[in-house]
Amino acid sequence: MNLFEAMKVFVKVTETGSLSGAARVLNLSNPSVTRHIADLEQYLGARLLNRSTRRLSLTDTGSAYLERCKQVLADLEQATLAAGMHAANPSGVLRINAPVSFSVNHLGRLLPLYAQRYPNVKLDVTLSDRIVDLVEEGFDLAIRIGKLQNSSLVMRKLAKAHVLTCAAPAYLERHGMPQHPDDLARHTCLTYAYTLPDNEWRLQRDGKVHTVRVGGGLHCNNGDLLMAAALAGMGVIRQPTFIIGDAIRDGRLRPILTDYHGDALAVHAVYPSRQHLSAKVRTFVDFLAQQFGEVPAWDRDLPI
Helix, strand or coil: CCHHHHHHHHHHHHHHCCHHHHHHHHCCCHHHHHHHHHHHHHHHCCCCEEECCCCEEECHHHHHHHHHHHHHHHHHHHHHHHHHHHHHCCCEEEEEEECHHHHHHHHHHHHHHHHHHCCCEEEEEEECCCCCCHHHHCCCEEEEECCCCCCCCEEEEEEEECEEEEECHHHHHHHCCCCCHHHHHHCCEEEECCCCCCCEEEEEECCEEEEEECCCCCEECCHHHHHHHHHCCCCEEEEEHHHHHHHHHCCCCEECCCCCECCCEEEEEEECCCCCCCHHHHHHHHHHHHHHCCCCHHHCCCCC
């Protein structure tokens, strides 16, 4: 028995004054209405209605139960309306996990704009370059960059970024400009810990892939630190444009081997489920996709 459905039928019978009247209003058959009332009385172990050939009347128990039913159904309706409004209007805490360098360089400037547009959402952002378990660690969504592992997560592509090889002009003046990927083996290359394998750089031209084993005096798990070291003339880096784009545009870093390209990196939003997606997640993902645009700011005016 569906208790709430039976309660609704009981209230409607008392309002219309008959089983048939309740059946018409609720678009049910007469036997269905009769069964709901009988099941409810059996469940309660008490008679709710006195039946005669002409009319129905409430028992004392039925009269007391009717008032409780009306209150319960009214509370249920209010709860349903509130849940619907909450689902339609972004509110509550939005827990986000995102990569460190990407967030510091690009996500941080967008968060105030989102907060201004949706003031009822509180942003709780954790920066980490490790792959977190969204469900186990309680995140609503994550920003992930690069090739995603197969999983049950829902993913939406937000933008892309290119990976460029570059060095400071001072370094290139001392050590010369590489002309071929193989030349990188003779240069000081600063490597990133989360690139696997971290001592191999893959560049391609005209469909041919060149894999070069590189190494140098710095191996690090943060792209911003690698860029800072490259700016100081320490060596060659290969990093995404969302980190090095500004430094290339203003001449602090000079791209090398521009005829050779790597695969573009996809920037994704991932979240546990598409079903009953909350308004706070939906609006945040839509907002990021709109802000990044077809050609994101970090890729503009670069040799890609």
